[in-house]
Amino acid sequence: MPLAPLTFSNTLSASHQLIVLPKGKTLPKDAPHGDLLAAVLKRRNMKAEELAKSPVAANAADGSLVAWAMLDGEKDTFAQQVLVRKALQLLLDEQPKALAIHVSGATAQRAAELAVYGAWVNSALLPVHKKKDERKPLQKIALVGGVDKKPFDALRAQAAGNLLCRELTILPPNELTPGMYRTRVKTLAQDNGWKHEEFDMKKLRKMGAGAFVAVAQGSDPEDAAIVHLSYKHPKAKRNVALVGKGICFDTGGHNLKPSRYMHNMHEDMNGSAVALGILLAASEQKLAVNIDCWLALAQNHISPKAYKQNDIVKALNGTTIEIIHTDAEGRMVLADTLTLASRAKPDMMIDFATLTGSMATALGARYSGVFATSDELAQRAVSMGKQTGERLCAFPQDEDYEAELDSKVADIKQCTLAGEADHILATRFLKRFVEHDTPWLHVDLSSSRCDGGLGIVASEVTGFGVGWGLAMLSPA
Template sequence: MTAKIIQNQSPIDEASASQTQHLLMVLPQKKADAPLNQLLEARLKRRDAKYDELAKAPVAADLAGGGRVVWVVADEKKSAFERNTALRKAVALLLEEGPSQLTIAVFGDETQRKSAAEAAIYVALVNAAELPTRKKKSDHKPLKKIVLHGWQQDDDFVRIKAVAEGNTLTRTLSVLPPNELTPGIYRDKIKELAEQHGWQHEEFDMKKLRKLGAGAFVAVAQGSDPEDAAIVHLTYTPEKAKKHIALVGKGICFDTGGHNLKPARYMQGMHEDMNGSAVVLGTLLAATKSKLSIKIDCWLALAQNHISAKAYKQNDVVKALNGMTIEVVHTDAEGRMVLSDTLTLASRGKPQAMIDYATLTGSMVTALGTRYSGVLGNRQELLQKAIAAGQATGERVCAFPFDEDYDPELDSKIADIKQCTLDGEADHILAARFLSKFIENDVPWLHVDLSAVVSKGGLGAVASDTTGFGVALSLALLQEI
């Protein structure tokens, strides 16, 4: 349930602020004439802190009426990521008490108040959402109402609420235990979402994929019992759509590594290897809720990477949907296998652009850690737009080389291409070069290697370890392509 937003154009007054139970004061870079200023000055003096430090370290105080107030500065000179981080820390000081109502007061000029209101409401909504837990008792108390003072928006923050709902869907799916999100169960959930939101729905199950000749996908999925893997195709078609974009998501519901079995340390958390597909679904939900005038085709590669007598193995040679033969080098490089056939299907629809999302390589985490995700692609302008969207939303991405002279590393003596190398060097780049071979019709394409989907202690606007990274980035990017 999303909290109801009550808007007040007029600023909050001293009397109302003093009686509020949970109050967030979002202040501009320069000191403003705001209620409770004397209390703030006293708190800063006690801490020997300066006003501008509120842009990094919010300050809280108890009110005489029993409430709590938190001050934070939204410094427009800082990046969106830095502002979101400060707001997340501030909101956490209030949400930890489980309030049913949160009051947000924004100050400054018109531009500052609009920006502060949108950011604060987004941070409050994503962090008030309840994620699945299987404990006997949940301590979560729902936030039912947000009361905003100092700004009023005619659209009722529809885009902000849409992105928050999309992010929450992504995180909800990602944290589900693997026994509760097998490919079969996942397919049922997606079908329900499609019926609920009016998306066209189509499935390519194992029987159909074998008939089509999608040997790369089938090679990974054949190791599972039951064979419940599928490529799921969803379409959002608004009236008077101005563009046609395809989104592709890796949905490996659990990754053992296959015959090249992962050690326990690296298998832990592999139920979240379906995060790419969850980002696609979250983005599609956000686009639908915000009534984006773009036709969106979503292609979700849902499978598990198991070890069994039927599972694919090193040195196998399989034929992909586009006719290329692939030499299997490492069974834990299953993501690029399922994505290769899925990208071929998606590109045959001739979209104006295509974006794929995947927790694809450990080398991207090695390169960036978990605070950025990496992007590669076949159009420089797409990379530039992705970087700009990341800066604007606080979901930051870094572009990597995509030069053709990496290709000889994937030369095979027996097949058209190697799946990967055993060296691991620049694997994030080689994986993207591999994927590019399966795109037809020269479709402009961006690959997002999601190294920031889990970040201990939260990231940017989001306080949970599972960040939902990619939804805000994608909605901003879709509007710029």
């Protein structure tokens, strides 16, 4: 998806202008359009420092639209992102061709990075299916102010990853079946030089990946697969595995979802889109890390061949699973995928999944949950969430929870019918399929969709996890 070119300028000249000032009790004497801003504040009976909470906009004498905000350097990343997004939206709502961004003072670098990244992720045209698409893309961003230019190439790559994630997630289910998804992924692999390997249903049956096959066998055609992508860097010292749940549509299976909960279930593949977004951004950034990306692509359909309650299936690692609820399909496809990924003995493994409703009940849509195999890894995950504005809450996964999954007829129950603490039980279930004591993070993406946007992203589908995942790939 094309992003508006960024230029660095000494002149503030565009039909739409964003002025980001450092927070202060008074306006800087050299603030662009300072007289106009003073008049706007007087009319609205606002103090200058209120611009750190409520950006304002007004038309200049030449007809250009100018927005002003003050960035508080003491606020956390998320709060700064929200402020800059609000200011940008005052301008982007008019779909300008060109945008000029002016930064100054102690917060200039931070303001520039937030504003440029925000402009990229909120101005690109995501897919719609209207008879006439009248939207206009942003064609140029000019940045005015003394800043270090180096970070913007990395930010551009991150924006590309975020947009890929969101583009895939919002595609309707008739345009992103597992087979269509596999074709898109193959093209991405060719374009970016990734090694590409597919484990289709025939191969998975032969391997004994019964947990994945149980879910995928209900679809016609049987176009499901586990897709393995590899990115290698000659100076890499770490090997990281990314695993993504890619359920392209989730009916719930025989335990059919009611319409209210089936709506938007084409987004149940968001975890795989997050993993792909991270892989794309890391490739464009040329990160010195080796990445193996594993995508579990399938659908959860209802059919005569679909798996049923009380079925017993054998997973790739030999564990037998008693099926309790067919709408707990995500942990089934992830089980065999985590086994494959961990057998390569990565230094760290991260899986992403829109896995449980109980996580959304626990956190709402503004945080996602994370589980880790060590306190140190959990602390780093939460810390990176604060740094990137993609906030995570760490949950326990103590061994005594697993008693709820004891089965009289198999090695483990898939879940419980009660559903209490299902996000924790799902993690305990998945842990059974991680081999070689691999350091592992499980991210339950309750914030993949948030009404009104989240952080720097204005759309409901947020791309949450791409920025955080990139930060986690950086050296500890």
